[in-house]
Amino acid sequence: MLRLGPKPERMREMELDDIFISRLQLLIIMAKSYLSKNPLGDYRERSILENAEFVKVDAVGLAEDIAFFGFNESDFKGLDFEPVFYQRVKLLAVMAEAFAKGHSLEEHKQEALEKNLNTICEAITFSKTISDMQFLKVA
Amino acid sequence: MKIAVVDEDVIVRDFIVSTLMYSVNREILTFDNGFDTWVYCTESGFPDIIVADVNLQGIDGFSLVSKVKETSPGTVVVLFSDSPRNETKASEQGADAFLAKPFGVNEIFSLVQTYVVEPDPARDTSTPV
Numbered sequence: 090m091l092r093l094g095p096k097p098e099r100m101r102e103m104e105l106d107d108i109f110i111s112r113l114q115l116l117i118i119m120a121k122s123y124l125s126k127n128p129l130g131d132y133r134e135r136s137i138l139e140n141a142e143f144v145k146v147d148a149v150g151l152a153e154d155i156a157f158f159g160f161n162e163s164d165f166k167g168l169d170f171e172p173v174f175y176q177r178v179k180l181l182a183v184m185a186e187a188f189a190k191g192h193s194l195e196e197h198k199q200e201a202l203e204k205n206l207n208t209i210c211e212a213i214t215f216s217k218t219i220s221d222m223q224f225l226k227v228a
Numbered sequence: 229m230k231i232a233v234v235d236e237d238v239i240v241r242d243f244i245v246s247t248l249m250y251s252v253n254r255e256i257l258t259f260d261n262g263f264d265t266w267v268y269c270t271e272s273g274f275p276d277i278i279v280a281d282v283n284l285q286g287i288d289g290f291s292l293v294s295k296v297k298e299t300s301p302g303t304v305v306v307l308f309s310d311s312p313r314n315e316t317k318a319s320e321q322g323a324d325a326f327l328a329k330p331f332g333v334n335e336i337f338s339l340v341q342t343y344v345v346e347p348d349p350a351r352d353t354s355t356p357v
Binding site for chain 2: 090091092093094095096097098100101102103104105107108110111112114115118119130131132133135136137139140143222223224225228
């Protein structure tokens with residue numbers, strides 16, 4: 090039997106933060122795949138829109154929570170997620186919605202998307218790269 | 229290729245569905261309990277892959293594996309759980325894979341790579357119903 094996931098001693102229920110980070114990772118993969126010119130398809134487009142909506146709503150909620158409790162950027166120095174991080178995530182979600190709806194991004198917008206991706210990726214890490222996912226090359 | 233995801237927790241289920249739908253660019257069947265999944269299997273044919281939580285109403289994940297494997301041995305069944313105790317039982321019941329929580333996109337991509345992109349050619353994929 091194939092076994093995937095954390096070691097037994099690290100197993101636990103999945104919380105909303107786990108889902109948010111996982112969906113953000115998925116959104117980044119979706120954007121990188123788009124920039125790599127991998128093909129979309131009806132269900133991929135639907136999946137991108139659903140995922141972008143989830144991430145956007147959650148990112149806005151988290152950013153509002155930070156503002157509501159009166160934090161400012163200096164409170165987050167040295168931490169992975171500063172308030173501006175959520176604004177970047179929201180921007181990524183909006184860009185993903187645009188390409189999923191068939192709006193082709195001009196070159197300067199693709200550069201902006203890539204820059205935004207790189208900034209977000211500095212805060213989270215992956216064990217796989219887009220080239221590892223050969224199945225994204227077919228639709 | 230038909231894939232079904234079974235989980236009462238809509239947040240986790242929708243995440244799995246989004247990741248699978250994006251990966252394979254296909255519709256993904258969803259169920260929130262084991263009984264409805266089994267009814268679908270017997271009436272509409274067995275999916276090629278079933279990804280199910282261990283804790284399900286009606287028919288739990290372990291019973292679902294047993295019933296599916298008895299009738300359609302070629303169907304890949306992946307069970308997931310947050311309890312290490314369930315891993316051994318999943319294996320005993322015939323599950324093809326065990327997904328330990330908390331899992332992320334990498335684990336789901338690994339499932340796609342294993343069972344969609346590089347399926348075992350020796351696996352019997354016939355569905356008798």
